[in-house]
Amino acid sequence: MVMLDEDDVSIVFGFARSYFHADLERVVEAVVFLRRLLPRKPLSELFTVLGRARQGKTERYRELARHLASSDDLFAHARGERGLVMICFTLPSLDVVFKLIRDRFPPVKNILRQDVLDKYQFVFRHDRAGRLVDAQEFKRVRLPRARFAPALLEELAAEAAESVHEDGDDLVFDHMYIERRMVPLNILLREADEATALRAVLDYGQAIRDLALSNVFAGDLLLKNFGVTRHGRVIFYDYDELCRVTDCRFRDVPQASNDEDEMRGETWFYVADNDVFPETFLNFLAFTDAQREAFLRAHGDLLTADFWRGLQRRLRAGDLLEVLPYQPRRIHAASSLGDPDAPDHR
Ligand SMILES: Nc1ncnc2c1ncn2[C@@H]1O[C@H](COP(=O)(O)OP(=O)(O)OP(=O)(O)O)[C@@H](O)[C@H]1O
């Protein structure tokens, strides 16, 4: 396989894939070389993808400090739906998102702070299959208070007082994650032209599939939990409900045996915590008719419990289900054979 395109190389060394653990004697030389191929990728990310998480973080911190010195915009809430578990904010002029675990979660989130930390740690170690954003974990991050928008300051004080405090002119965050900013998929579908939106819908299905092959079930499949990169790739970023495919119980929706059950508005059968009903996935997604149809054509199998149970069998049997970071075969872009970036099915 030879890659001749900056975008292709960029995806292989992307922030949604697991780190390379090559035994490099001098990582700096590899970073300098990759930087020549990928001039747009920040140094911090190159260190990180080469398996040097700590150097990646040091460099990220430096980039952030330099950026703050040369900009004057304000940290503000990230676009999109407010998270129930996380406070997400960003600096408009810098394409990263800062995520802070709230002090308390509403009752629908039946989890503890430690569970959230554990999920992010799971992702850090697991094969990310090109579909899980790299969340760098930081402790004690100091940022100038004057750079925070008032509404964000208010929310931090009200909802995260246990992990952020003032120190002189600064805010000190005891703990946070920093990850690359994408366009939330729910926003993209609202704002993009039809063709772009349709491509994103199909890649959303492919993202669920790629994750499944690497034994990850995203858990919360709502569109607001996925982002779209500048390459148009759909990536998952909300980890608090993520779990292994092999730890879920994929069920068919039981058929009501009498009218009374049928008529009840809510679920009339017992549902355990790890029960998943693939038939219902699409019910919560705001797709247009055309998007829904295209999704069903390409990814209808994802909406059957059978697909997932079959996959569980293969995963348990130890089948190696690989997700390639590149198209196995390149078709000349001008050819009429098809779209080289079309999702590839396995
Ligand atoms: N990497 C990112 N790029 C762009 N926007 C993001 C990113 N991460 C989070 N957001 C924005 O913040 C929102 C909340 O983030 P996230 O889903 O991680 O929080 P949460 O508290 O776990 O959410 P939920 O309530 O769905 O469990 C997202 O829906 C999105 O609008």
Ligand SMILES: [Mg+2]
């Ligand atoms: Mg979310």
